[in-house]
Amino acid sequence: MINDKKVLYSGMQATGNLTLGNYLGALKNWVTLNEEYECFWGVMDLHSLTVRQVPADFRKRARNLLVLYIAAGLNPEKNCIYFQSHVSAHAELSWLLSCYTYMGELNRMTQFKDKAAKHADNINAGLFTYPVLMAADILLYQADFVPVGKDQKQHLEITRDIAERFNSIYGEVFTVPEPYFGKTGANIMSLQDPTRKMSKSDENVNGSIFLMDDMDTIVRKCKRAVTDSGNEIRYGEDKPGISNLLEIYGVCTGKSIEEAEKEFSGVGYGDFKVAVAEAVISMLKPLQEEYARLLKEKDYIDGIIKANDEKAAYFANKTLRKVKKKLGLTEKPR
Ligand code: ATP
Ligand code: LTN
Secondary structure (H helix, E strand, O other): OEOOEEEEEEEEEOOOOOEHHHHHHHHHHHOOHHHOEEEEEEEEHHHHOOOOOOHHHHHHHHHHHHHHHHHOOOOOOOEEEEEHHHOOHHHHHHHHHHOOOOHHHHHOOHHHHHHHHHOOOOOOHHHHHHHHHHHHHHHHOOOOEEOOOHHHHHHHHHHHHHHHHHHHHHOOOOOOOEEOOOOOOOOOEOOOOOOOEOOOOOOOHHHOOEOOOOHHHHHHHHHOOOOOOOOOOOOOOOOHHHHHHHHHHHHHHOOOHHHHHHHOOOOOHHHHHHHHHHHHHHHHHHHHHHHHHHHHOHHHHHHHHHHHHHHHHHHHHHHHHHHHHHHOOOOOOO
């Protein structure tokens, strides 16, 4: 508990550009959580290093992600928005926890298997111990809840296992976190293959709408979206393409799927796709404008980074000190 509130922790890797899926499935739903929880949102830049980055691009991308968090509506006075790499306790606790994590457990992680297959030329130890760093992120803040997508559930499970194992040896050191299933965010699928999720690392850029795509690109991508046979605009398992577009239209306009189906009854696929593009544009335009405005406010953003890094470090170091003491590491003389 911090300020009588339960703690909630999450974040995104600073790899690739965010998609409509990241926004509708995660970011957009984060903005009101601080009313009920003490929220920490990390820019997970250390995790990004498991894949080779171009330093200049990476530096910019990580900072832009933090700005995007704010542009999307996360109030930096009420949410702790910070860089993982600015709080050294993450890397330290990660090492300590790695001595309480078994090779066999890490070997079972499906993300490791997937990423190892994808980056066969760079299967580094960081990719293997990725979940330990993630456990450190969460446990440092004594988080009660972690909002994550389906693909991260296994990592949350191992975090719980590590916390329970540590607690059973040393007493109640860590809060054992639970997944957060709040208002479920939409699951957005690729426009080119609606059986796969829209992903920022998809090689086919036409499958994903990026948050910073310009208007023409959004229209073009929507028009090219793969649709199903038939000509009816209806939600259903047999119509994954149209269902995905209906879902996107629904979340962007705040309408239910039924309302959307009614609205487009008798309308052709072409006109429907244009309407979807327009809905996406009206939602993204204010976000893009706010993002562009904030990017120019260098001093303001620097101030936020400084204040929130400090806040995060305060809580993280408190846990780290406790862990070191429990482990029997020699304390520094005061
Ligand atoms: P990558 O392609 O690099 O694996 P990603 O686009 O799949 O990235 P993540 O960084 O794994 O995204 O996830 C960030 C957040 O966005 C997570 O909370 C995840 O659940 C959410 N998210 C990602 N893609 C979608 C999607 N298509 N629909 C809904 N939510 C999504
Ligand atoms: N692995 C997550 C990003 C991430 C994270 C975390 C999420 C790193 N550390 C701690 C929640 C809590 C991802 O790829 N989405």
